[in-house]
Amino acid sequence: MSGASGLRTGGASPFSRLYGLLTPAHRRKLLVLALLVFASGFFEIAGVASIMPFMGMIVDPRLALENRWIAPLHQLFPLSPREFMMLLGAIVLGVLFLSNLVSALTTWSILRFSFTAGRDLSKMMFAVYLNHPYLFFLGRNTSELAQNTLFEIGRLVNNILIPFLTVLSRTVIVLFILGLLLVVNPEIALLSGLVLGGAYGGIYLLVRRSLSRTGQEVSKENSRRFQVASETFSGIKDIKILGREEAFFNLFAIPVERYTYFQAKSQMVSLLPRYAMETLAFGGIIVIVLALLSMGGNLATTLPLISLYALAGYRLMPSLQQIFANWSLIRFNLPAIDKVVSDIESLPGREPAKPEPRDVSIPNVPSPVSQPLPLRREICLSEVSFSYPGREEKVLDRVSLTIPANVSVGIVGSTGSGKTTTLDILLGLLEPGEGELRIDGIPVTAKNRRQWQASLGYVPQQIMLIDDTVKNNIAFGIPEGEIEMDRVVRAARLAHLHDFILSELPKGYDTGIGERGVRLSGGQRQRIGIARALYHDPAVLVLDEATSALDNMTESVIMEALATLSRQKTILMVAHRLTTVRDCDMIVVLDRGRISDIGTYHELMEREGIFASMVRGGVSG
Structure with a gap:
């Protein structure tokens, strides 16, 4: 004004x-x-x-x-x-x-x-x-x-x-x-x-x-x-x-x-x-x-x-x-x-305020859906293009990708190649400018986006922890009286966190972790993030450079935890270290917003393409 x-x-x-x-x-x-x-x-x-x-x-x-x-x-x-x-x-x-x-x-x-x-x-x-x-x-x-x-x-x-x-x-x-x-x-x-x-x-x-x-x-x-x-x-x-x-x-x-x-x-x-x-x-x-x-x-x-x-x-x-x-x-x-x-x-779909009487109320906050969108066959990106507001160049340009269910997929590429944007579209956070995301042939739209996200477990690079107990951080956002402890313990076991909680923390799952998890190591915070993602037993586990800030030993422990989920869930992984994706069933190489190559680690190394150059040059993904 x-x-x-x-x-x-x-x-x-x-x-x-x-x-x-x-x-x-x-x-x-x-x-x-x-x-x-x-x-x-x-x-x-x-x-x-x-x-x-x-x-x-x-x-x-x-x-x-x-x-x-x-x-x-x-x-x-x-x-x-x-x-x-x-x-x-x-x-x-x-x-x-x-x-x-x-x-x-x-x-x-x-x-x-x-x-x-x-x-x-x-x-x-x-x-x-x-x-x-x-x-x-x-x-x-x-x-x-x-x-x-x-x-x-x-x-x-x-x-x-x-x-x-x-x-x-x-x-x-x-x-x-x-x-x-x-x-x-x-x-x-x-x-x-x-x-x-x-x-x-x-x-x-x-x-x-x-x-x-x-x-x-x-x-x-x-x-x-x-x-x-x-x-x-x-x-x-x-x-x-x-x-x-x-x-x-x-x-x-x-x-x-x-x-x-x-x-x-x-x-x-x-x-x-x-x-x-x-x-x-x-x-x-x-x-x-x-x-x-x-x-x-x-x-x-x-x-x-x-x-x-x-x-x-x-x-x-x-x-x-x-x-x-x-x-x-x-x-x-x-x-x-x-x-x-x-x-x-500014809320999309909301009319500007008018002085005449009308039924104005507090908008409904989206609540968790009871029925996730099931994944039985494949996740498909079809001719997807995307540009951020205010930028003319396309971050993604006609990307098409099919990911079979229950496989592990690594997404790699140099900085600015479109890895994070691809992941955000797969997560339903960004809507493609062109093309579409389909789950078992069903397009993901505004009507079923929440259902698709209910099928996902997400582990970011920086885990957002609240100043509360281990239990409440794993069951993140669920009211105290509605937390199911058997789910908490199961998720902690899968994340190789259960033994640490019982042996090292004075109050077990009821131990406070401090602001932003200051009382925990980086690996422990990351494993809480993985346990949180697994609490709802999602069909798809998504890791966005989730191990990039960890030392090799801690990363190997977390990768071991993920290996126990192999063939049980679809795992999508954006990796900072290229060696992290060595055991993935499929590696997708992005370059300047387009898919440059797809294959296993050994197949990509044999082709002597961008991926092999990145590995031999010690370039991180």
Whole structure:
């Protein structure tokens, strides 16, 4: 959002776009909140107006018999002047108490509504991200996604939604009080409204562009803060070894300092008018008093009016200051709406948010399927081509490959040959630009992709471990009460991990492994990854350079574990070390996005082609 865009984004105001994301339940609550705001305004003027007859009674007790508002009450309660004065004072206090009570209830309702809506928006955004295809995440920084889900939603709630509703409630109160003053004395009321409103409006017009630009800078610097912090702690081992702590501290310090400066600037702008306006307002009350006295008024007629204007000023000034401060806060934080709404609207198949009521709800998060797509005969890539967004060259160019069931297949090639892209298409993470992936002759489409993925067990080069027990890492993502221990133990045995767990870990399968498995060796982490892939007994086991970071001895142990699965499962393996694929039934050699050769290790060596050159040259796959 640019500063010149004002309060409008993408053809619709940010508030209408935000309103379009609210559920029908939220909108019903907004209606109830609007009624409460008007009730608050009514009780506010009742509290302010009640001071006039009370102050009039203090100066002239005869008003109990003459005033059109007080006389009916005196007839209902025929008390002595002193007793009636006490009754009237109690009524005034009661009205003021009730006014404050309704105001407090309104504030509570605003907070309750805002945080509830923020909770649902945060869940909605998280669900939207989970629903995006894998390709979406290749073009986004994960720290930015975490920032949007947590920080930007919090910023939207605390600095836009709550302030906006507060501005509306305070505006209603200001209008009600000005309306009361207009009835009592139109000239003074109009003058007061024009002076105070004009002063605040003028100041806002002077600073609004600066607030917009500052808000954008805060979003940018905050994203940078998250990114540097995330990257630093993820790579702390390398940073420690290389002694780069100071360099990364400086990288973090720059956006932190700029973020703090822009936050302080915003706060100062929002508070700046307060001091001048308080002087102006109370100076205005003195002017009103002098004007009333100069017009020949006596104490009995002027004191109630003076009290009314004093109390009205006392209630008006905080409301006007809150309107200005909160509107400045909104202007400053408008980029948060753009970030949140744009990302939620970016989900494929989702219509942009519209201000009119519609059935908006949190997207369904894909759940595991009960029936995997079976593999009985073959996996087939048919004339598959693929290009990444923003790149014209094809990463894969008309690749055709048939993989029989229950064989082991190695995929090798130099860097940039298309190995990872081929594997991602086989995994159903990427959709071919041309051609198709077929399982036993059935094309893999959006409708059955989840079923195909349920037939897969995937072991990446870097195993993603959670700070939890060995058991929960093997059964990854399954609720504690639904984990089947016999499956966990079976998978651990197949991964040659069971004996280590029982003999070396103090609590066996219930031993915590620390953040990212810091208490385990590389080989142990890799075997947990293999056990995780085997937990569901998949038909296909896919290894993406799963042993490339391991020493030869550890790799041989893991390859031995995989050998026990030979002929039981289809094994697809992208290998970093070419010797790793020596025992595969079939090796596929990729070169510049095309299949260069296919055969066994010995067949490829005898042909003296690219594969043989890579092996003899010591080139890794």
